[in-house]
Each structure stands twice: as C-alpha cells, then as structure tokens.
Amino acid sequence: MTAVVVSGAGRVFDGGSGAGTVALADVDLTVGEGELVSLIGPSGCGKSTLLRLIADLDAPTSGSVTVFGKPADRAREDQDYGIAFQQAGLLPWRSVRANVELPLQLRGRAGRAERAARAAELLALVGLADFADHRPDQLSGGMQQRVAIARALARSPRLLLMDEPFGALDEMTRERLQDELLRIRASTGAAVVFVTHSIAEAVYLSDRVVVMSPRPGRVVATLDVPLGGPADRAARGIELREDPAYFERVSAVREALHSGDTAPDRVPS
Numbered sequence: 378m379t380a381v382v383v384s385g386a387g388r389v390f391d392g393g394s395g396a397g398t399v400a401l402a403d404v405d406l407t408v409g410e411g412e413l414v415s416l417i418g419p420s421g422c423g424k425s426t427l428l429r430l431i432a433d434l435d436a437p438t439s440g441s442v443t444v445f446g447k448p449a450d451r452a453r454e455d456q457d458y459g460i461a462f463q464q465a466g467l468l469p470w471r472s473v474r475a476n477v478e479l480p481l482q483l484r485g486r487a488g489r490a491e492r493a494a495r496a497a498e499l500l501a502l503v504g505l506a507d508f509a510d511h512r513p514d515q516l517s518g519g520m521q522q523r524v525a526i527a528r529a530l531a532r533s534p535r536l537l538l539m540d541e542p543f544g545a546l547d548e549m550t551r552e553r554l555q556d557e558l559l560r561i562r563a564s565t566g567a568a569v570v571f572v573t574h575s576i577a578e579a580v581y582l583s584d585r586v587v588v589m590s591p592r593p594g595r596v597v598a599t600l601d602v603p604l605g606g607p608a609d610r611a612a613r614g615i616e617l618r619e620d621p622a623y624f625e626r627v628s629a630v631r632e633a634l635h636s637g638d639t640a641p642d643r644v645p646s
C-alpha cells in the first residue's frame with residue numbers, strides 16, 4: 378500500500394488574458410507508507426501547489442492524485458491526513474488548547490477528558506505547555522506554527538502534509554522539532570510529504586528528496602538519502618549532522634538544485 382500516488386499531474390492557473398501560469402506540468406510522485414519525502418526547489422516552482430493537490434485543497438487540471446488508494450477528495454472526507462502549512466491557520470477566537478483539540482472534536486470520538494489529555498501531551502511536545510490558555514495573537518509567529526504542528530498531530534494521522542512547517546523558527550527550536558518529527562515517525566509510522574527551502578533539513582529528515590524547478594513546475598531529480606531510519610537518526614542527532622555521509626548527500630542535493638533551472642520565479646510582465 379502506498380500513501381500517495383501523483384500521476385502525470387498538471388495545474389494551470391488562468392491568468393485572465395493569455396496563456397496562464399503552468400504551476401505544475403506532468404508531475405509523478407509516489408510516497409510509500411511510513412516514508413518521508415521532501416519537496417525542495419526555488420520559490421514559485423509549485424511545491425505548495427503540489428501539496429494542495431494531495432490535500433484536495435485544489436484540483437489538478439490534468440493527471441490524478443490518490444491517497445491510500447482513494448481519490449484525494451475521499452481521503453479528505455475520511456480525514457486520512459494531518460496538515461501543517463506555511464500560514465499557521467489557527468482560529469483566533471479559540472485558545473491554543475482549543476485549537477489543538479479541534480480535529481479531535483470534529484472527529485467526535487474522543488471525550489472531553491481524553492481531548493484535554495491529548496492536547497496537553499502535544500503542547501508539551503512542541504514546548505508550549507505554559508501557553509495552553511493563550512489566544513493565537515498573543516504568541517509569536519514561530520509559536521503559532523508550533524501550535525499548528527501540534528494540531529496536525531492530534532489524531533496521529535498515517536500521513537502528514539507539511540509546507541515549510543519550521544520556516545519561521547529559530548535554528549535551535551527547528552533542530553529540536555526536526556528530531557521530534559523523526560521520533561513521531563518512528564513511533565507512529567506516519568508517512569510525510571515535507572516542503573522545505575533548507576537543503577540540510579531535507580537531507581536530515583528524508584528518505585527521498587524530490588528536487589523541483591519552475592516554469593513549468595516539474596520534478597528534475599529524485600535523490601535517495603540512505604542515512605538510516607527515523608529512530609536511528611533521532612538517536613544520532615548532532616552526530617548525524619556532522620557525519621561525512623550526511624554532508625555528501627547535502628552536496629548531492631545542492632548540485633541537483635543548481636543543475637536545474639533554479640532562477641526564482643519571475644513576475645510575468
């Protein structure tokens with residue numbers, strides 16, 4: 378069983394007049410169960426668009442997307458995945474705790490006490506135990522993003538879709554949450570599609586790194602990262618970040634990025 382199969386997917390955005398923007402052209406992507414695949418590439422190459430197709434927040438203009446063998450819309454109805462995107466997307470009138478509890482409440486299976494316990498556990502995990510009663514606008518951008526990550530994990534999904542989830546965090550918090558993500562994968566076996574601008578982060582977390590290039594957005598290279606499973610990596614931590622085998626993969630991804638057309642997307646004139 379695979380977690381995600383994207384097959385020949387294209388997405389063209391209408392520009393009003395003229396040809397429109399080809400955000401994605403003929404993209405194939407397969408993510409196995411329990412696998413972490415990173416999407417990396419310059420701004421505007423279609424990473425968020427691809428993730429939105431998988432999450433059924435947008436539909437491809439050609440090709441197809443399946444999640445756990447179902448069409449993307451069925452998988453969304455069945456709530457088969459958790460989402461943490463570029464913008465935290467928290468509900469401003471709900472407390473931090475109530476935001477994290479929301480997916481459990483919508484699912485309706487967990488009782489009040491169980492929800493509260495789960496929210497407390499997740500907020501401790503992302504280092505926000507003392508902020509459960511705050512409103513999102515009382516937190517920094519990075520703290521809001523950590524709330525969104527806790528919310529994405531609430532139902533222990535088999536698939537996590539993450540769009541630059543650590544982008545607004547300081548380097549130390551970022552490395553701590555990277556290790557947490559490895560541990561979460563090790564304990565839940567969740568598959569992850571992870572968008573990042575950081576080559577180092579992509580290599581540290583991923584089983585495979587998919588390199589994309591813009592105009593039109595397409596996959597230019599896929600690199601394996603044979604540095605061990607998530608439990609192993611989390612246990613090695615800093616030692617892994619200093620391993621020559623890790624640096625070798627970082628260089629390989631960098632070279633693949635630079636050999637693609639990596640100029641940032643231009644605003645059409």
Ligand SMILES: Nc1ncnc2c1ncn2[C@@H]1O[C@H](COP(=O)(O)OP(=O)(O)OP(=O)(O)O)[C@@H](O)[C@H]1O
Nearest residue numbers: 390398399400419420421422423424425426427642
């Ligand atoms: N709703 C939309 N309407 C029109 N064009 C869009 C829309 N969403 C995305 N695009 C275009 O599709 C292309 C890909 O955008 P996308 O957001 O997927 O890029 P990205 O790789 O996530 O970039 P970044 O790294 O900056 O987040 C861009 O050229 C963008 O202008």
Ligand SMILES: [Mg+2]
Nearest residue numbers: 424425426463
């Ligand atoms: Mg994006």
